[in-house]
Amino acid sequence: MNVLIVGGGGREHAIAVKCSESKRVTKLYAAPGNAGIAQLAKCVDISVMDGEALVAFAKEKDIDLAIVGPDDPLVAGVADCFKDAGIKVFGPEKKAAIIEGSKAFSKDLMKKYGIPSAAYETFDNADDAIAYIENAKMPIVLKADGLALGKGVLICNDVEEAKAGVKTLMLDKQFGAAGDRIVIEEFMTGREVSVLCYCDGTHIKPMASAQDHKRAHDGDQGLNTGGMGTFSPSPFYTDDVDKFCKEHIYQPTMDAMKAEGRDFVGILFCGLMLTEDGPKVLEYNARFGDPEAQVVLPRMKNDIIDVMEACIEGRLNEIELVFEDKAAVCVVLASDGYPEHYEKGFPIEGLDTFADKDDYYVFHAGTKLVDGKIVTNGGRVLGVTAKGATLVDARANAYKATEWISFENKYMRHDIGKAIDEQ
Ligand code: AMP
Ligand code: GLY
Numbered sequence: 001m002n003v004l005i006v007g008g009g010g011r012e013h014a015i016a017v018k019c020s021e022s023k024r025v026t027k028l029y030a031a032p033g034n035a036g037i038a039q040l041a042k043c044v045d046i047s048v049m050d051g052e053a054l055v056a057f058a059k060e061k062d063i064d065l066a067i068v069g070p071d072d073p074l075v076a077g078v079a080d081c082f083k084d085a086g087i088k089v090f091g092p093e094k095k096a097a098i099i100e101g102s103k104a105f106s107k108d109l110m111k112k113y114g115i116p117s118a119a120y121e122t123f124d125n126a127d128d129a130i131a132y133i134e135n136a137k138m139p140i141v142l143k144a145d146g147l148a149l150g151k152g153v154l155i156c157n158d159v160e161e162a163k164a165g166v167k168t169l170m171l172d173k174q175f176g177a178a179g180d181r182i183v184i185e186e187f188m189t190g191r192e193v194s195v196l197c198y199c200d201g202t203h204i205k206p207m208a209s210a211q212d213h214k215r216a217h218d219g220d221q222g223l224n225t226g227g228m229g230t231f232s233p234s235p236f237y238t239d240d241v242d243k244f245c246k247e248h249i250y251q252p253t254m255d256a257m258k259a260e261g262r263d264f265v266g267i268l269f270c271g272l273m274l275t276e277d278g279p280k281v282l283e284y285n286a287r288f289g290d291p292e293a294q295v296v297l298p299r300m301k302n303d304i305i306d307v308m309e310a311c312i313e314g315r316l317n318e319i320e321l322v323f324e325d326k327a328a329v330c331v332v333l334a335s336d337g338y339p340e341h342y343e344k345g346f347p348i349e350g351l352d353t354f355a356d357k358d359d360y361y362v363f364h365a366g367t368k369l370v371d372g373k374i375v376t377n378g379g380r381v382l383g384v385t386a387k388g389a390t391l392v393d394a395r396a397n398a399y400k401a402t403e404w405i406s407f408e409n410k411y412m413r414h415d416i417g418k419a420i421d422e423q
Contacts, residue, residue, distance in 0.1 A: 007069030036364025
């Protein structure tokens with residue numbers, strides 16, 4: 001089977017590793033890929049947003065399955081391009097990816113179908129939003145409706161901050177058209193857990209749970225990032241929580257999307273908060289999380305092609321997902337200064353150390369091959385993942401492995417997976 005992976009980050013590298021482990025894959029391609037993916041796949045320099053060029057390439061190479069990794073192309077309808085051309089594709093169509101592309105859509109869906117989430121109001125103009133804030137309970141959460149690189153969420157502690165937030169999103173348009181409409185949401189407290197689920201439009205099966213660390217610095221300080229590290233499983237995602245979520249969140253979401261004529265096929269990423277009143281949905285994403293994929297996929301025993309094909313063919317109910325008992329921790333090695341200003345182009349040493357070691361992975365996020373040498377090429381450079389018998393072991397292993405890698409301005413958090421000590 002010829003497989004094309006669309007994307008070029010750590011998530012797509014983790015997908016590529018799973019595809020390369022599948023007995024069913026004969027040839028693997030990636031667009032655009034990166035220096036790590038290039039060790040497993042033939043990379044072609046086509047933008048993830050260029051549906052037409054991706055389809056032309058897929059036809060030329062007799063691609064049997066296309067896997068679309070990132071949110072932007074999914075929300076823009078790149079999966080539809082493959083589907084319309086008669087090419088099997090793993091990833092939701094545009095009309096289903098809206099569950100991530102519009103926060104107002106996802107909030108309305110949850111309200112209509114009784115899926116637990118924070119109370120909210122939607123606003124199309126700044127004056128109404130500000131009037132609402134005057135009498136609202138603080139803290140409060142403002143969310144740009146559209147995609148904003150994961151940065152369109154503002155948690156405001158008082159009325160002045162919230163008013164300034166409305167200005168940032170709706171008037172200054174810091175996130176462009178994503179802020180034409182905003183959702184103002186009740187502030188919730190509790191543990192956060194990410195659960196990524198395979199979906200075939202009718203059936204939904206959760207993978208092992210994970211948790212992300214979004215802030216740039218230790219102790220959850222500093223700016224929000226795409227994610228500085230992850231661990232799996234979450235000790236807070238108990239069997240009772242799982243049972244509740246299957247009954248009240250996962251299947252109801254699947255059924256709601258079907259009832260709306262938006263059958264969801266692909267990965268539904270449920271960002272959950274475990275509140276005093278039970279688990280509630282913080283957000284949905286229409287794809288694997290990055291770096292959640294870097295801890296969840298290495299623990300999955302199934303052949304990823306079998307699972308994805310079952311999703312596309314509407315027979316996910318025939319598949320039993322199996323995860324290793326071992327835990328996994330992923331520490332992101334970033335360029336110092338990320339997510340703001342940072343330099344790139346520095347040579348990376350030590351990547352070969354991972355080659356002969358089971359249970360250790362180095363996923364490339366922002367790397368590039370220049371004159372035969374792999375150099376840094378982004379804010380998030382690598383994801384170093386290790387497994388261990390327990391989360392504590394996995395964390396020790398992951399931090400040991402971060403020492404095998406060196407590059408100028410290497411930066412990482414030192415407390416990834418730390419919450420687990422509190423058990
Ligand atoms: P989102 O992109 O919607 O997941 O939001 C990003 C982050 O903002 C989440 O991971 C939470 O930490 C926080 N957040 C979002 N919504 C809420 C809320 N209603 N209450 C408290 N924190 C929230
Ligand atoms: N790590 C969060 C995300 O992928 O959205």
